[in-house]
Amino acid sequence: MYNYLIVDSDDKLTTLLELWQQEGVQTIALDFEGEFNLHIYGEHLCLIQIYDGNKFYIVDPFKVSKKSLLSLFENENLEKVMFDAKSDATLIFKRYQIRLKNVYDLRISTKLLKIEGSLNKVVSSVLNTDIVEGKKSNQKADWTKRPLADNLIEYALSDVEYLLQLKEVLDEKIEQADLKTLHLRMQKDANEAKIRIKFGYENLSGYKFMTKTEKVYLKYFFNAREEVAKKYNLPPFKVLDKRILIKLAKEQSLKNQNINHKNRKIDQDLSSNLTKALELAENELNS
Numbered sequence: 001m002y003n004y005l006i007v008d009s010d011d012k013l014t015t016l017l018e019l020w021q022q023e024g025v026q027t028i029a030l031d032f033e034g035e036f037n038l039h040i041y042g043e044h045l046c047l048i049q050i051y052d053g054n055k056f057y058i059v060d061p062f063k064v065s066k067k068s069l070l071s072l073f074e075n076e077n078l079e080k081v082m083f084d085a086k087s088d089a090t091l092i093f094k095r096y097q098i099r100l101k102n103v104y105d106l107r108i109s110t111k112l113l114k115i116e117g118s119l120n121k122v123v124s125s126v127l128n129t130d131i132v133e134g135k136k137s138n139q140k141a142d143w144t145k146r147p148l149a150d151n152l153i154e155y156a157l158s159d160v161e162y163l164l165q166l167k168e169v170l171d172e173k174i175e176q177a178d179l180k181t182l183h184l185r186m187q188k189d190a191n192e193a194k195i196r197i198k199f200g201y202e203n204l205s206g207y208k209f210m211t212k213t214e215k216v217y218l219k220y221f222f223n224a225r226e227e228v229a230k231k232y233n234l235p236p237f238k239v240l241d242k243r244i245l246i247k248l249a250k251e252q253s254l255k256n257q258n259i260n261h262k263n264r265k266i267d268q269d270l271s272s273n274l275t276k277a278l279e280l281a282e283n284e285l286n287s
Helices: 010-023 066-073 086-096 106-112 119-127 135-139 150-161 163-176 180-192 212-232 242-251 264-286
Strands: 004-007 027-036 043-051 056-059 079-082 103-105
Touching: 004 010, 010 066, 027 086, 027 150, 027 163, 043 086, 043 150, 056 150, 066 086, 079 163, 103 106, 103 180, 106 163, 106 180, 119 163, 135 150, 150 163, 163 180, 212 242, 212 264
Parallel strands: 004 056, 027 079, 079 103
Antiparallel strands: 027 043, 043 056
């Protein structure tokens, strides 16, 4: 089990940032755990895990204010070593309108060196060691619960344990391959790239192959389901399966579809919302 410190207040995070400044810490390993419409409604930042090369930290974003998180995430004097930071950066932007700054993404390094695979595989092949197993099951854990089980904290911290060491080795390989200039430009471009937030329905399988008319219906049906899911704090898939949304959009009708929900109140709200959605879609297309 890792020895770690819990940061669960604004004062503790401020103290930590001041300590790093006093000790000359300029680089940290950073990773997040989140909730993505699996146990409750919406996308939530649930845990921040940090390793500064000496100590491990668990920051509880449920107990730290947005202002304090901003002092960490937008701190341009603190390099944040991450692996495949794009989804994490998007989550932070969507949730807090905060933009991660001074990120050093090791996924960019591995792609440039043509080293494929997940963090586990990269650590295994480059450092000849293994990260804590159980990634799939832990990813599906409910990270909103408190207190978190020891095995979940161990898993979370394992994702930052080797990032600084991995950076050192990969940087050396990039130097040897005479790719340093290109690599630095790629890191800079990634930090400056605009974050594009897709509408949820745009991520559904087959969306890009739908007609313009079908996409309009899908937009309204999708939003109708979202409203109900948000009202009852449920993952949207527990309100209505996404495959049914696709069928509704393609058929442009509520007939002959199994949209009944076992909860009577949810069923009533869903039926009402879908009926309104159908009308809104028709109005937009006819306008």
